[in-house]
Amino acid sequence: xxKSLKARxxxxxxxxxxxxxxxxxxxKNGELPTFAEKISETxxxxxxxxxxxxxxxxxxxxxxxxCEHCHVDAGPDRKEIMTKETxxxxxxxIKKTAAHTLDLTGGAPEMxxxxxxxxxxxxxxxxxxxxxxxxxxxxxxxxxxxDLPEFFKKHKVHVVSSMPHYTKxxxxxxxxxxVFDKSIxxxxxxxEVGYGMPNSDLKLDLVYNPSGAFLPGNQKALENDxxxxxxxxxxxxxxxxxxxxxxxxxxxxxxxxxxDNYEDYMTALVDxxxxxxxxxxxxxxxxxxxxxxxxxxxxFNQMLNLKVASKIQHISDYNENELQNRNIIIxxxxxxxxxxxxxxxxxxxx
Amino acid sequence: MSKTYYDEADLRKFGKITEWSEELGTKFxxxxxxxxxxxxxxxxxxxxxxxAVAHTEQCPYCIDAYTKDGLQKGITKEEMMEAIHVGAAxxxxxxxxxxxxxxxxxxxLEM
Numbered sequence: 001x002x003k004s005l006k007a008r009x010x011x012x013x014x015x016x017x018x019x020x021x022x023x024x025x026x027x028k029n030g031e032l033p034t035f036a037e038k039i040s041e042t043x044x045x046x047x048x049x050x051x052x053x054x055x056x057x058x059x060x061x062x063x064x065x066x067c068e069h070c071h072v073d074a075g076p077d078r079k080e081i082m083t084k085e086t087x088x089x090x091x092x093x094i095k096k097t098a099a100h101t102l103d104l105t106g107g108a109p110e111m112x113x114x115x116x117x118x119x120x121x122x123x124x125x126x127x128x129x130x131x132x133x134x135x136x137x138x139x140x141x142x143x144x145x146x147d148l149p150e151f152f153k154k155h156k157v158h159v160v161s162s163m164p165h166y167t168k169x170x171x172x173x174x175x176x177x178x179v180f181d182k183s184i185x186x187x188x189x190x191x192e193v194g195y196g197m198p199n200s201d202l203k204l205d206l207v208y209n210p211s212g213a214f215l216p217g218n219q220k221a222l223e224n225d226x227x228x229x230x231x232x233x234x235x236x237x238x239x240x241x242x243x244x245x246x247x248x249x250x251x252x253x254x255x256x257x258x259x260d261n262y263e264d265y266m267t268a269l270v271d272x273x274x275x276x277x278x279x280x281x282x283x284x285x286x287x288x289x290x291x292x293x294x295x296x297x298x299x300f301n302q303m304l305n306l307k308v309a310s311k312i313q314h315i316s317d318y319n320e321n322e323l324q325n326r327n328i329i330i331x332x333x334x335x336x337x338x339x340x341x342x343x344x345x346x347x348x349x350x
Numbered sequence: 351m352s353k354t355y356y357d358e359a360d361l362r363k364f365g366k367i368t369e370w371s372e373e374l375g376t377k378f379x380x381x382x383x384x385x386x387x388x389x390x391x392x393x394x395x396x397x398x399x400x401x402a403v404a405h406t407e408q409c410p411y412c413i414d415a416y417t418k419d420g421l422q423k424g425i426t427k428e429e430m431m432e433a434i435h436v437g438a439a440x441x442x443x444x445x446x447x448x449x450x451x452x453x454x455x456x457x458x459l460e461m
Contacts, residue, residue, distance in 0.1 A: 165424060166424075167426055169426070170426065208424075210421065210422070212421060214418050214421045214422055215422055216422060217419075217422035217423040217424060218393070218423075221388075221392070221393060221394065221423065222423070222424050225394070225424055226424075267362075271362065
């Protein structure tokens, strides 16, 4: 299995280096407008938060997979995971938040040794939509994870899982050999306990990321293709498909540069810029929390180590009203969320 | 870098043809956009047809555009290659069917 950029000492693992790349070159020489310039055209600069709806908590960067496009640079060699102490601080925030959605992500959040305790406690708070982002293969990775579908069901968790394509070739190329077969097996287990079935309250949604240097197509059309293929080939059911654009950071940025696609990809993002999508980008309704308790405008800013522009930067000082008074930090990676119909952890936004 | 007749950067400038003939250019792009909407054929099917025709017309801009469009629509490389073979089969068939004309001429002229 490949190692993370960090373990390989790749210079892209340095977040400052990523910001330099995104801030210079075609954006410095005026060939393409910066994101700040672009949103200024429609008087949307500075970008400001709206009503807080989603609290997204990253339980750690450890993962059983090393996906080619991963913006987290997650993998088995990443040891950063949230402690129980920070989880307890998170629970206090969850009890008081105005957000209606709690979204646990990683890495593979299930690999955090206190994951089950945290889910159990968080589910008692009664938040409306409790999401766990599961990469599917974790369910089949080890015996101790085999009962996850039952565990999710018990705590009425909304499962959101990555599935880049309904064919083995495209999926394994992006996520690693054998991922497709394991994902199919895991989806069947989830279906067996009721997840994703028509009219079931046990929500199972899939996330589609393009497997290369191109943008996602129409979300509804892709969902129809996925539903047809997974039903016909494997008798698998799911509810919604979220089409997410790959943002030019971390491992995907490394891929874009190595494959000589960076400038063309950024040009495609700028050409597809949609000011309507900017109104609903997820950073306007989300707070992202890192494994070590720091606060960010979104998961992507977290991976670029761009903490919120507020005097409240850590969960130990959490104050939702104060956080609402910040300007959102932007850079050229934000074009990924404003291209076409837009992109967020919940799919299109326009 | 050597100059060529085709510059891939020109594809992004396609819309500029409207600047020198606004009415016709606008009508063309409205028509073009309408053609590729979901209809009796899906946008996915239309994309594959466009890709096949792009090859038979040997238009590098169109090949570039409809390969990317196919990837965006989740079309596999196997499906794309089959579509191109459909175009190639019609092209070669269209050549070969003229062989009947050759045979007719030979049959008429030879003793």
